[in-house]
Amino acid sequence: MAGKNFLREQSVSEDDLIACELVLVEACNNAVLYSPDQGRNHAIETRIFCEAELIELHVIDHTRGFEWPEKIELPAEDEEHGRGLFLIQSMMDEVLYLRGNLENRLVMKKRRTPRATVAQAAAAPQPSSRAKGPEAPTLTSSRANVPREALKGRLESGSQKTEPSKLKAVEQKLAMSEQVIGAMAREISFRSEELAALLRSTSELGRTTKLENFSQRLLNDLLHISAADWFVLRLVPRNEARLVVTNASRVELELPPLPLNPDAMAAECRAANNREDILFHEGEQLAEGDPLAEAALNCSGIIRPIVVDDKLLGTLALGRKSDCSPLTTDQIQVVQTFADFLALHVENSRLQQEQVDSRIVAHELEIARNIQQSLLPVKFPRVPGFGLSGFCLSARQVGGDFYDVVSLAEDRVLMIVADVMGKGVPAALFAATMHTLVRTMTEWTDRPAEMLARMNRFLYHELSGVDMFITAQLVLVDAGREQLTLASAGHCPLLTCNEAAEITTHTCDGMPLGILPDLSFEERVISLKDCRCALLYTDGLTDARNSHGEFYGQERLTTWLHEHALKGQSAVQLSYAFLRDLKAFQAHVTSPDDQTFLVLAKEPDEQDAWSEHNLVMSAG
């Protein structure tokens, strides 16, 4: 009514008035009735511009708009709908439909009826301020997103009437260009939002400690940009074959985990297994019983697998209620971009976590190594007339080999060399236990065979429970009686060298600890009177290989001892000499096994009898 009064004030003819009123009604009807989306709730704005020769009507709505048909024809007589646009087109001289980003503008122009006609029809009162010239009055403010000057220019051109058909064609092209520009502006706006969200997320990389927080923020942005209503992000936990909800936009979407079987029927599993997007919408809903369909009933959307280098990390499901339109191609592309971006972040986050974990493990191993090293004797007890030297090299940071020398009396010591089957932390744990146990055993008995039998009873359940065993050799050195008492639990033989440089290999019957619950061990006594040196060792020495793959071997070991035992060297000197030979043999080949030995040698000089040397080395 206000518009009608305004036009009357501008002395617009009754015919023009009727036409303007009718097309405004039709345009507003269309904006209200044929806009199914949320924009329908926004007010529809009408603007009326009145110039001396032209009336221009704008109807602005905030819906998604519609495609203006290229050719508007009257529908059949029995059709109930479809006459509005025809009416607008028929009653107006020019119609432009400018579809923008959530704002559409229908511009309808009508040339005013010639003045004479107006004068005849001027039964209505004529206001004194009739509109003339370029500063035409408008009903609303002059705020207009449509380039007003451009419109004016076109209208002025239209008044020349020299080549109306050509002018019409130009105007149509112009209108098309404006539509294209509108679409581009929409696209740019859309992409810039996407880019801004990604840049914002990128800036968080390295600062965000929890992956869940990062993905929540990213997916909230995605909801906004893609105009979606909900999302569910599932990730595959490390070393597991199931999809577990990490983030969900609503509590009811925090669904139970989905096992990733090859024949799993859930849509998210199929998307994950096939590495393919699944689109669902009103016409093609998710299968009945699908966990996602139950939680997000009557929705349209997409499920995209989260994949890096064909490695499945999870799935992203995103959708909107079906009373809204399905996702557009642009929105699907945005979801895909975000999902791929998220995939990279998930992978990076996991790699970072693995780095942290490995640093923690390395740190803990370093501590364990130090503890294990501290178990080795720093100072050997005195054995009158003899010196002692030991060496232990772990293939890893911690190992299963160890040696010890325990003082039992002034002239008696117990030498132990043991090898826990395997390497690394499990072996090191048993080595530490064994170390403590040996020292405890010496409180009860000084008989090596008895000690081994008791230790086996103590350790059997623990060792057999994890299918491990320990080989060990115990040698009681009794300097007073000038004898060695030997017992072995499946260990390498003891090598002794006499004053004639003859090497003797001493073996004793006995199974490794942890094989059977009750074991007995043979015990042998060897004279020390003629002994120049004795060598206890683990098989890491004889199993050492050179670059040709040859073993160092028992024979080379006995030969080396034969050649060096009588050279008047102390236990420490002998150890160094042996290590040089072993190293020369191995060259740059790293031993896969721990290497340990213990040397008892007659001291050439009484002053050197107090040997305090042990050689502790580690691969770490």
Next chain:
Amino acid sequence: MKIEQNGETLDISAINALNAANSQTFRRMLCGALPREIKTITLDLSQTQAVDCRGLGALVALQKCATRNNRKLAINLVNPSPRVRQLFELTHMDRAFPFVQR
């Protein structure tokens, strides 16, 4: 809106508007409960100020409703204003709904 039955004719008058605002009501009211003997409907549009395409759609729907029930129904428009007449003429609906001057 005033409705009177005169034999086989249904006279509808005092119609202020036939547009988006009341077209749905108009359609429901007449389509569902049209007496079987009615063969003609006369719409007195002399007082009708506003008609739009939705109102036209309601008239089409009314006629289709009668056709579905195997009935022949004539809808005549009585004394439309120039503006309303223009709308019917522009959309060629005057062919389906003839004007009657009284």
